[in-house]
Amino acid sequence: MQSQAARIDAALDAVRRAQFGMTDTMRRLQGNALGALGLSPNECPFQIIASGPFWRLREYGGKGTKRLMVVAAPIKRPYIWDLSPSVSAIRHCLRRGLRVHLLEWLPASEMTGNNGFAEYTNAICECATRIADTGTKEKAFLIGHSLGGTLAAIFAAEAPASIRGLVLLGAPLCFQPGTSRFRDALMSLLPSDLSDAEPWPGSLLSHLSALASPKTFLWSRLADAAFSIGDHHALEIHARVERWALDEIPLPGKLVHQLIQWLYRENRLCRGELQIDGKLFGPQNISVPTLAVVNRTDDIAPLESIKPFIDAMPNKDVRIIEHWGEIGVSLQHLGILIGQKAHGQVWPEIISWINTHP
Numbered sequence: 001m002q003s004q005a006a007r008i009d010a011a012l013d014a015v016r017r018a019q020f021g022m023t024d025t026m027r028r029l030q031g032n033a034l035g036a037l038g039l040s041p042n043e044c045p046f047q048i049i050a051s052g053p054f055w056r057l058r059e060y061g062g063k064g065t066k067r068l069m070v071v072a073a074p075i076k077r078p079y080i081w082d083l084s085p086s087v088s089a090i091r092h093c094l095r096r097g098l099r100v101h102l103l104e105w106l107p108a109s110e111m112t113g114n115n116g117f118a119e120y121t122n123a124i125c126e127c128a129t130r131i132a133d134t135g136t137k138e139k140a141f142l143i144g145h146s147l148g149g150t151l152a153a154i155f156a157a158e159a160p161a162s163i164r165g166l167v168l169l170g171a172p173l174c175f176q177p178g179t180s181r182f183r184d185a186l187m188s189l190l191p192s193d194l195s196d197a198e199p200w201p202g203s204l205l206s207h208l209s210a211l212a213s214p215k216t217f218l219w220s221r222l223a224d225a226a227f228s229i230g231d232h233h234a235l236e237i238h239a240r241v242e243r244w245a246l247d248e249i250p251l252p253g254k255l256v257h258q259l260i261q262w263l264y265r266e267n268r269l270c271r272g273e274l275q276i277d278g279k280l281f282g283p284q285n286i287s288v289p290t291l292a293v294v295n296r297t298d299d300i301a302p303l304e305s306i307k308p309f310i311d312a313m314p315n316k317d318v319r320i321i322e323h324w325g326e327i328g329v330s331l332q333h334l335g336i337l338i339g340q341k342a343h344g345q346v347w348p349e350i351i352s353w354i355n356t357h358p
Contacts, residue, residue, distance in 0.1 A: 024250065101140065158279075171301060196252075205256070283310070
């Protein structure tokens, strides 16, 4: 029988989540106000070609035969990939002749709050199969940023034969203590007995991230705004990122629990001990060509959180590209996706790498 203390803790946890749920709503309203000033998303056209209870598969088209499947991060909305026509990763890939798809995660609800790694990798598998079954029967290259890249890597370890290659952008893969100051600070804040019974408000994760690394999530953003004042384009992109950052969505409690406990705290993925449906997965299972892009000014996914995983992969067709950050991106963690220098220097290398792999 549940003790009185446990019942009180559960009740307090429910109250805290409800408060942050209201904060989600308020932050989205603030984002809508910024949108009314001309900062609303300006996404290129797409159609939905498949969907599930907590995901949708977008198709943007493209004229080439090579297919690229974007695995969006489950945190916030996926239009960070298509933030503005001038710094849109989606449009960049379309202009270079790739056929682009994007797997979008829908906000968690009471019905989908119990989804974890198994459900998310199953959705990636369903989408990869759907793409391969259309047109030229070509398997897709999988690309993901941040936790979207982490999920893509987990799927690549689980089903490498389903994809042609893997591109990881600022995706943390190794969570050994000492590899990331953000990881260490976050673990010091979070208890080890996180509840996975209810959806997690997005603003709760934003709040915890700011507490773990105020330099990354507060002071560097203010500095970026100040440095961008003399560059109208950089200042506009910064403002669009701030509008995107307010667009909070809830995540499944089970997914958050597994991310925090299994990856950040126990480092199961890099140790090759991540268990999904009774099987163990890790870097030893990834056999596809892999490209990792690292922003050396990113505290969330530094080189030390990626290189040990890459080094443990048996496949030798692996490359790491380093980017050194820039102004006008608000959060350096996003710079690979939306930075002007990244689009001029890094993305041509990404496209070239894809094109050189049959």
